[in-house]
Amino acid sequence: MPNFHTEVLNIPSLPFCEDGYNFCWAAKHKNSTLILVKKGSENFFLNIYSRNGSFLVKGEKISRPTQVIYLQEALNIFAKHSNAKPTFSNIKPASNRYKKNSTILKDIDFFAQNSFTNKDEILLEIGFGSGRHLLHQAKQNPEKLVIGVEIHKPSIEQVIKQCDALKMENVVLIDYDARVLLEFLPSNSVSKIFVHFPVPWDKKPHRRVISDSFVDEAIRVLKQNGQIELRTDSDLYYEYSLEIFNNFDKNSVKVIKNQDIEISSKYEDRWKKMQKNIYELVLTNKISSDEIQTPNKLIFNKLNFDRIGDEFKSETYVRDDFFVRFISLHAGSNNLVIKLAFGDTQKAEQTFILVDENGESCYFPKSIYATKANREVHSLIRGLLLDE
Numbered sequence: 001m002p003n004f005h006t007e008v009l010n011i012p013s014l015p016f017c018e019d020g021y022n023f024c025w026a027a028k029h030k031n032s033t034l035i036l037v038k039k040g041s042e043n044f045f046l047n048i049y050s051r052n053g054s055f056l057v058k059g060e061k062i063s064r065p066t067q068v069i070y071l072q073e074a075l076n077i078f079a080k081h082s083n084a085k086p087t088f089s090n091i092k093p094a095s096n097r098y099k100k101n102s103t104i105l106k107d108i109d110f111f112a113q114n115s116f117t118n119k120d121e122i123l124l125e126i127g128f129g130s131g132r133h134l135l136h137q138a139k140q141n142p143e144k145l146v147i148g149v150e151i152h153k154p155s156i157e158q159v160i161k162q163c164d165a166l167k168m169e170n171v172v173l174i175d176y177d178a179r180v181l182l183e184f185l186p187s188n189s190v191s192k193i194f195v196h197f198p199v200p201w202d203k204k205p206h207r208r209v210i211s212d213s214f215v216d217e218a219i220r221v222l223k224q225n226g227q228i229e230l231r232t233d234s235d236l237y238y239e240y241s242l243e244i245f246n247n248f249d250k251n252s253v254k255v256i257k258n259q260d261i262e263i264s265s266k267y268e269d270r271w272k273k274m275q276k277n278i279y280e281l282v283l284t285n286k287i288s289s290d291e292i293q294t295p296n297k298l299i300f301n302k303l304n305f306d307r308i309g310d311e312f313k314s315e316t317y318v319r320d321d322f323f324v325r326f327i328s329l330h331a332g333s334n335n336l337v338i339k340l341a342f343g344d345t346q347k348a349e350q351t352f353i354l355v356d357e358n359g360e361s362c363y364f365p366k367s368i369y370a371t372k373a374n375r376e377v378h379s380l381i382r383g384l385l386l387d388e
């Protein structure tokens with residue numbers, strides 16, 4: 001993460017603008033000062049830490065922009081305007097470092113806005129790993145849209161590079177929890193869901209991809225006669241999944257053992273070398289489901305600027321399925337920045353809530369959507385912050 005250290009720093013008067021970078025306002029909490037920077041559609045914070053008379057200035061992790069060069073350029077401009085004399089710095093941007101953003105990687109807004117059309121026949125691969133199977137499907141089915149969902153960033157980057165090199169036009173990738181992504185897909189829209197060699201999570205079964213609620217939601221998004229294809233080398237996971245699949249009695253379930261498919265993934269190759277059994281479970285959906293509304297953005301009506309400024313406390317609220325932790329409050333003359341963590345204890349997310357002097361408030365840097373898990377979180381936050 002680019003940063004610089006300096007013994008001298010005079011925060012310039014805000015707002016000011018240079019080279020399209022808008023330095024909007026500052027908000028302070030203890031030894032940290034956040035500066036909101038806007039550049040085109042990028043909105044992010046610089047964070048100034050002061051300690052023993054010296055300063056460390058860097059980008060704030062939660063609001064990291066899409067390309068590191070935005071941070072480097074913003075830090076350079078800020079260093080100049082604050083008369084900093086860096087004793088250490090790694091903020092010099094190399095020339096021509098703006099990368100063309102790959103159009104293959106989408107964020108959740110794309111799905112929330114239902115940007116792919118219902119005309120597309122959709123294949124969905126969950127946890128695509130090295131992408132071998134996903135690319136195979138995309139090449140074999142140029143007329144179909146292949147959506148790949150994965151949470152392991154290096155795998156995603158690797159597959160983006162391969163898709164860009166191969167100029168694949170029918171692939172869309174997303175870095176998201178597949179279990180939640182399903183809530184954003186229209187009913188009766190997907191012809192096949194591949195779940196190949198999911199992590200068995202024997203000690204933490206609640207982290208498994210397959211569960212009753214997953215299959216329920218998968219059946220909703222599958223077309224009639226659409227299928228979930230699960231492959232696993234784990235006896236336990238196979239038995240566990242078979243029991244769940246059989247709970248859905250209007251569907252048919254087929255079990256195939258040790259049958260090769262056209263393309264073998266890295267994991268599959270490894271297990272075959274070890275002569276493990278490979279189980280394939282195929283659930284065929286027999287029903288047509290009602291349409292649902294895609295989750296909306298969660299919004300606030302109005303928060304009370306003065307009251308939050310006076311009464312904010314760092315506190316954690318734990319409920320059966322989730323928690324909310326109010327971490328800190330940065331205060332500026334016209335803006336407040338609440339930092340919070342929320343989610344289930346295995347998969348916590350961090351975000352900010354910005355509140356302006358008129359009470360206008362929003363999640364930052366990204367919208368948060370009304371998924372099943374987030375609805376309760378948002379309602380607790382609104383209650384605690386006395387949203388009017």
Ligand SMILES: C[S@@+](CC[C@H](N)C(=O)[O-])C[C@H]1O[C@@H](n2cnc3c(N)ncnc32)[C@H](O)[C@@H]1O
Pocket residue numbers: 126127128129130149150151152155176177178179195196197198199209265266267268
């Ligand atoms: C054991 S690997 C298998 C990868 C690939 N399917 C293969 O057969 O080589 C399981 C993959 O699922 C991904 N994964 C685990 N939980 C996930 C979730 N909730 N949503 C999306 N991907 C997930 C992991 O990051 C990992 O890359």
